[in-house]
Amino acid sequence: MVPAGQRLRQLAAAAVDAVSPDQLVRRALQRHDDQLTVDGRSYTLSRNVYLVGAGKAVLGMAAAVEQLLHPHLVRGLLSVPVGARPAHLLPGIEVCEGAADNQPDAAAARTAGRIAELAAELSAGDLLLVLLSGGGSALLPAPRPPLTLPLKACLSRQLAERGASIQELNAARRGLSRLKGGGLARLARPARTLALILSDVVGDPLDLIASGPTCLLLGGETTVIVRGAGRGGRNQQLALAFALELERLVRERRLPPTARAALLCFGTDGRDGPTDAAGAVVDQAVAADARAAGLRPEQYLADNDSYAFFARFRSGAHHILVGQTGTNVMDVMALVVEQPPPRDRAAG
Incomplete structure (x- = not known):
């Protein structure tokens, strides 16, 4: 089975391709x-x-x-x-x-x-x-x-x-x-x-623009209240916050130990805040593995320094780095939760 994180990266690429601006314009204009x-x-x-x-x-x-x-x-x-x-x-x-x-x-x-x-x-x-x-x-x-x-x-x-x-x-x-x-x-x-x-605004208000597995797909833009002095963007901030929430669910045994959960958060324009990353992908192991590597994810979150966290954790392996995509239709968040099928028991 393809890992959930890899499938989410494939979804990100497909989402950007589906909103190619030249295709959208060709559908809107007809010339005779x-x-x-x-x-x-x-x-x-x-x-x-x-x-x-x-x-x-x-x-x-x-x-x-x-x-x-x-x-x-x-x-x-x-x-x-x-x-x-x-x-x-x-x-x-x-x-x-x-x-x-x-x-x-x-x-x-x-x-x-x-x-x-x-x-x-x-x-x-x-x-x-x-x-x-x-x-x-x-x-x-x-x-x-x-x-x-x-x-x-x-x-x-x-x-x-x-x-x-x-x-x-x-x-x-x-x-x-x-x-x-x-x-x-x-x-x-x-x-x-x-x-x-x-449009990159929920509801397409024209006066505001420019100015097996269970998969949940969302579109929109989260709002981050900046209290720290770090560097990041709303998608990386959300991904890091969700990694900590998954850690809590595992610790409290509210997420079955055999389940696998992963979240993708990325901006379709390829830029999340003043960074070169579009976003990040996390799973339930990210927060615990980061602590084992000497990082304190909750401190990065409190300082609004999500970009630095993902850049340092596993050498940036969880960052979404695609460059400028040439389109912009809000952010995309995709959640995958999967429960592996039970193994067949050998007959006694």
């Missing part, structure tokens, strides 16, 4: 000659399409758009994370990197300003196609004057450290931004605006 149809609405194509985008998945989205709408695509400008995988795009589509460690920075702000300028130059008859995915908030920072980018980033960081949900964070970001909350569409008037949004 010079007519583009999206969700029952038609748009006339006449070398009048301008493309902008921000987020961790927009490279794959833009590649599909470019193939579908060529030669009607006039110009494009994308804001993507530092180190994003390159995609073959038309020369007219410029790709700019920014938001190192998932934080808005000067590079992302410059790109956001150029996106605003592009939108403001459009006229009636033009179509602005906006691509958005998770990570777009950090990649499209445009503070309302006199607010500065460092101050806005400080406010967002303080909210996150105090346990604000993604809904609360994006609501605050909308109120502080020139482009979020419909600002980009207002700049583009009288041109028509069409947005393609790859």
